[in-house]
Amino acid sequence: MTRRTYLIKRVLQAVFSLWIIATILFFLFRMGLPDPTSVLITEGLNAEQRAAVRAQFGLEDPLWRQYVLFLTNAVQGEFGTSFSYRAPVSEIVWERLGNTMVLMLAAIVLAYAIGVPLGAWLSWRRGSSTDTVGIFVGLMFRSAPMFWTGMIAILIFGVGLSMFPTSGMRTLPYDADGFLDKIFTLDFLWHAILPVLIVALYYLGSPMLIMRNTMLEVYGEDFIEMARAKGLPERDILYKHAARNALLPVVTQLAVTIGLAAGGQVVVEVVFSWPGLGREILNAVRTSDFPLAQASFLIMAAFVISLNLLVDILYTTLDPRVSFR
Amino acid sequence: MTLPPILRAAMGPLRLMVQDRLAVIGMCVLGVIIAMALFAPLLSPHDPRHINEIEDGSVLVRGSDAWELRESLGPLALNDAAHHAGQSVIVGRSGTVWTRAAAGDWTRAEVETEADLNAVDLNADGRAIAVGGLGTILLGNGTGWQVVPAPEADLRSVIWLDAVTALIVGANEEIWLLDATAGNIVEIDSPVGRGFPLNAVALDADGTALIVGERGLAIRYDPDTGTAALERIGSSRDLNHIHIAPGGAALVVGERGTLLRRDSADGAWVTDPAPDTRALRAGWIGDDGRAVAAGRNGIIMEWDGTAWQIVPTESERHLRALLVVGDDWLALGSDRFVTRLSPPSREHWFGTDHLGRDLFSQNVHGSQIALLVGFLGATLVVLIGTNVGLIAGYYRGRTETILMRTVDVMYGIPFEPFALILVLLFQPSLTIVILAVSLLTWRTVARLIRSQVLSLRERPFVKAARVAGASDLRIMYLHIFPNVLPLVFLELAIIVGVSIIAEATLSFLGLGPPQSISWGGILHDARLSGAWRTAWWWNLPPGILIMTTVLSVFFISRSLEVVANPRLRARQ
Numbered sequence: 001m002t003r004r005t006y007l008i009k010r011v012l013q014a015v016f017s018l019w020i021i022a023t024i025l026f027f028l029f030r031m032g033l034p035d036p037t038s039v040l041i042t043e044g045l046n047a048e049q050r051a052a053v054r055a056q057f058g059l060e061d062p063l064w065r066q067y068v069l070f071l072t073n074a075v076q077g078e079f080g081t082s083f084s085y086r087a088p089v090s091e092i093v094w095e096r097l098g099n100t101m102v103l104m105l106a107a108i109v110l111a112y113a114i115g116v117p118l119g120a121w122l123s124w125r126r127g128s129s130t131d132t133v134g135i136f137v138g139l140m141f142r143s144a145p146m147f148w149t150g151m152i153a154i155l156i157f158g159v160g161l162s163m164f165p166t167s168g169m170r171t172l173p174y175d176a177d178g179f180l181d182k183i184f185t186l187d188f189l190w191h192a193i194l195p196v197l198i199v200a201l202y203y204l205g206s207p208m209l210i211m212r213n214t215m216l217e218v219y220g221e222d223f224i225e226m227a228r229a230k231g232l233p234e235r236d237i238l239y240k241h242a243a244r245n246a247l248l249p250v251v252t253q254l255a256v257t258i259g260l261a262a263g264g265q266v267v268v269e270v271v272f273s274w275p276g277l278g279r280e281i282l283n284a285v286r287t288s289d290f291p292l293a294q295a296s297f298l299i300m301a302a303f304v305i306s307l308n309l310l311v312d313i314l315y316t317t318l319d320p321r322v323s324f325r
Numbered sequence: 326m327t328l329p330p331i332l333r334a335a336m337g338p339l340r341l342m343v344q345d346r347l348a349v350i351g352m353c354v355l356g357v358i359i360a361m362a363l364f365a366p367l368l369s370p371h372d373p374r375h376i377n378e379i380e381d382g383s384v385l386v387r388g389s390d391a392w393e394l395r396e397s398l399g400p401l402a403l404n405d406a407a408h409h410a411g412q413s414v415i416v417g418r419s420g421t422v423w424t425r426a427a428a429g430d431w432t433r434a435e436v437e438t439e440a441d442l443n444a445v446d447l448n449a450d451g452r453a454i455a456v457g458g459l460g461t462i463l464l465g466n467g468t469g470w471q472v473v474p475a476p477e478a479d480l481r482s483v484i485w486l487d488a489v490t491a492l493i494v495g496a497n498e499e500i501w502l503l504d505a506t507a508g509n510i511v512e513i514d515s516p517v518g519r520g521f522p523l524n525a526v527a528l529d530a531d532g533t534a535l536i537v538g539e540r541g542l543a544i545r546y547d548p549d550t551g552t553a554a555l556e557r558i559g560s561s562r563d564l565n566h567i568h569i570a571p572g573g574a575a576l577v578v579g580e581r582g583t584l585l586r587r588d589s590a591d592g593a594w595v596t597d598p599a600p601d602t603r604a605l606r607a608g609w610i611g612d613d614g615r616a617v618a619a620g621r622n623g624i625i626m627e628w629d630g631t632a633w634q635i636v637p638t639e640s641e642r643h644l645r646a647l648l649v650v651g652d653d654w655l656a657l658g659s660d661r662f663v664t665r666l667s668p669p670s671r672e673h674w675f676g677t678d679h680l681g682r683d684l685f686s687q688n689v690h691g692s693q694i695a696l697l698v699g700f701l702g703a704t705l706v707v708l709i710g711t712n713v714g715l716i717a718g719y720y721r722g723r724t725e726t727i728l729m730r731t732v733d734v735m736y737g738i739p740f741e742p743f744a745l746i747l748v749l750l751f752q753p754s755l756t757i758v759i760l761a762v763s764l765l766t767w768r769t770v771a772r773l774i775r776s777q778v779l780s781l782r783e784r785p786f787v788k789a790a791r792v793a794g795a796s797d798l799r800i801m802y803l804h805i806f807p808n809v810l811p812l813v814f815l816e817l818a819i820i821v822g823v824s825i826i827a828e829a830t831l832s833f834l835g836l837g838p839p840q841s842i843s844w845g846g847i848l849h850d851a852r853l854s855g856a857w858r859t860a861w862w863w864n865l866p867p868g869i870l871i872m873t874t875v876l877s878v879f880f881i882s883r884s885l886e887v888v889a890n891p892r893l894r895a896r897q
Contacts, residue, residue: 013730013733014737016730016734017730017733017734017737018737020734021734021737021738025746028746028747028750029750031750032749032750032751033750139876139879139880139883140872140876142875142879143822143826143871143872143873143875143876143879144868144871144872144875145826145829145830145833145845145868145871145872147829147830147833147845147848148848148864148867148868148871148872149868151848151851151852151857151864151868152864152865152868154858155857155858155861155864159858259736260736260739260740262739263739263740263741263742265741266741266742266745266830266834267741267830267833267834270834271852277742278741278742281742281745281746282745282834284749285745285746285748285749285836288749293745293746293749296742297742297743297746300739300742301737301738301739304736304737304738304739305737308736308737
């Protein structure tokens with residue numbers, strides 16, 4: 001199979017996955033909420049307005065017509081109006097998705113930037129008490145639920161020491177023209193430190209442990225013996241020869257992690273009142289804002305799938321040994 | 326002894342676990358937590374949902390910026406206090422009497438009654454009189470207390486009219502005149518006579534006594550004529566307490582934040598707007614314009630010259646009396662109050678939450694849901710994942726394509742948001758939580774098992790079995806399955822941890838099974854109440870328990886990694 005047919009096949013697969021997810025989502029919603037507009041009555045919508053909303057989602061039509069309408073709308077990026085925000089859903093969702101991605105990517109990058117060298121170093125000190133402590137701490141942060149570490153971090157650094165703000169992305173009120181203007185400020189950095197750290201600490205364990213384990217495997221390989229025989233300094237062997245060859249499983253793990261990044265960490269966004277997509281889904285769930293919940297989830301899934309696809313394609317470029325199956 | 330191959334295969338991982346020190350520690354910790362879940366009702370000293378209340382002889386002292394809690398005077402509620410010339414007396418429930426000489430410590434006085442004492446007064450000679458339920462009248466002279474025989478009645482308040490005569494009022498509109506030397510009681514006719522409870526009495530500046538009671542009732546007793554007459558002070562609420570300063574300033578307090586104030590002996594009664602509408606049980610006013618009122622839930626209001634201001638208090642105890650001695654201001658209570666947000670104590674090892682529920686018991690009970698969802702979810706996940714992996718890896722071809730494409734689709738679904746949507750659509754319940762946890766997680770297991778099966782199915786023993794005529798099912802479950810069992814165990818252990826965190830996450834977001842107690846749910850309550858920023862005993866234990874449980878499971882799984890990854894084994 002050539003690279004091109006592989007790519008085409010992979011893209012088709014992604015589109016297929018997305019279609020299946022959209023279908024599942026559609027039927028889940030019709031099963032769980034036969035009449036999503038019923039929640040609107042409590043908000044004082046009259047019969048006429050309600051009928052308009054019903055028509056917008058085609059709720060009077062037979063199920064298959066609704067399904068077709070849903071798919072056409074989704075393809076055109078038309079997700080209707082949010083019940084609670086009274087604004088087009090797509091605008092809200094794209095902004096929130098950006099906020100989630102900033103938080104997640106910063107955290108993942110930080111986790112891998114620290115975790116990989118740390119893992120290499122631990123493998124070098126294998127068997128020592130440093131090694132044990134390192135493994136223990138890594139697993140500990142992996143085991144502690146992030147909402148709890150987040151709360152504790154807020155308690156200590158936000159409330160106790162008053163070093164960091166405890167909620168939001170920016171000090172309110174603020175003006176920003178567009179997304180980049182919003183995030184390239186010191187104020188944003190100030191707000192981002194705690195949540196990014198909490199997510200990074202959670203992710204830290206896996207690159208660290210994978211790196212450590214692969215390094216231990218690599219130490220047994222012949223080329224390391226060779227390097228030793230040549231009399232190279234241990235540090236050079238560690239970082240120049242062993243580490244490079246141990247990176248592959250870490251990169252695989254990184255790919256999986258980034259692939260799921262758009263899913264975000266709902267709890268971290270909740271604890272730090274980070275206006276991300278996960279928190280938006282939770283709010284939509286709580287307020288029964290079904291257009292928003294449906295669209296947020298679909299866009300999130302689309303993003304996860306595209307990221308997976310992108311990472312896969314990059315990966316084949318990075319490691320030629322990966323077969324185009 | 327020969328074991329069936331499947332059992333023999335299962336023994337391998339177990340032996341490995343026992344060899345690894347960390348895994349043994351993990352198993353011990355997990356064992357403790359499982360025991361905790363099994364014996365939760367026995368281990369928890371309280372019902373985790375019970376709202377705990379406690380009675381206490383609480384003393385609050387006015388500090389520079391708040392009323393501070395002092396050491397309690399016994400376990401029984403304090404109802405009233407009186408002070409004269411350096412000598413102070415406090416009375417309370419079940420015959421509680423505390424006395425204090427000038428600047429000394431409070432000492433408990435011996436009295437021959439178990440009845441609840443409601444009121445106390447001291448006269449100029451230092452003679453004390455206390456009254457209470459069951460017609461209890463006690464006379465004290467500084468050395469001892471004598472019970473004065475009296476008809477049975479719920480006596481609410483008492484005041485000395487002169488050196489020997491005391492006026493006592495009761496819950497059935499009793500107005501009694503007691504001659505303390507002779508010990509005889511004269512009943513005074515009430516001008517109302519409908520059995521209204523009279524709650525308090527105070528001596529006015531002109532030597533008459535003013536009695537207040539329910540429904541805004543006010544009666545003035547004139548000792549010169551020996552008659553009682555109705556008086557209007559402008560309220561129809563239940564009045565609980567009256568205090569009149571020597572110069573004639575007066576304060577009446579009552580239910581729903583009722584505050585009636587009179588500036589001087591001949592001034593008019595004014596109804597002051599109250600900053601809180603809970604019941605006020607005690608008031609004190611001075612001729613210099615200072616005034617304070619105290620009531621239920623630790624409410625204390627001070628008069629700042631123009632308006633009543635709520636002042637911060639250290640607790641939510643129900644205050645019943647005020648004792649003002651010079652600059653020393655004391656508020657006394659407390660009936661049974663809900664022990665909200667109390668820090669760890671001997672009674673409540675992990676403290677209590679905002680509703681006064683015992684947190685230790687909640688944490689112990691929380692292990693049940695965590696382990697139930699953890700193990701049930703993980704079993705379901707491994708069951709689905711292993712079978713999908715086995716079938717896909719063994720049959721290959723179209724079956725494999727369909728199954729593995731399904732797994733690919735699953736990888737496109739973000740976990741937490743999917744669980745949220747499930748709960749939105751199908752009301753939170755234990756089933757939905759377990760489903761939400763397991764519906765997506767099996768994707769990893771299926772992929773891992775399949776890749777192992779792919780290599781196993783080409784091994785000679787599988788080919789031999791096939792040649793011998795074994796059915797597909799037999800090969801899959803009797804020949805291949807035992808070989809992937811270590812991997813299955815490893816995944817099971819990892820997913821137990823993942824499931825526990827997932828359940829905690831859902832519960833933390835308020836989407837867990839309703840009416841159940843879980844670690845995530847405790848943290849949800851803490852966050853929702855807003856008190857988590859101060860109540861560390863509320864936040865710490867559930868998180869530590871989740872972490873310990875998951876960590877112990879991870880330790881166990883690490884020992885199994887050796888089985889799953891033979892290259893690690895070679896190194897040992």
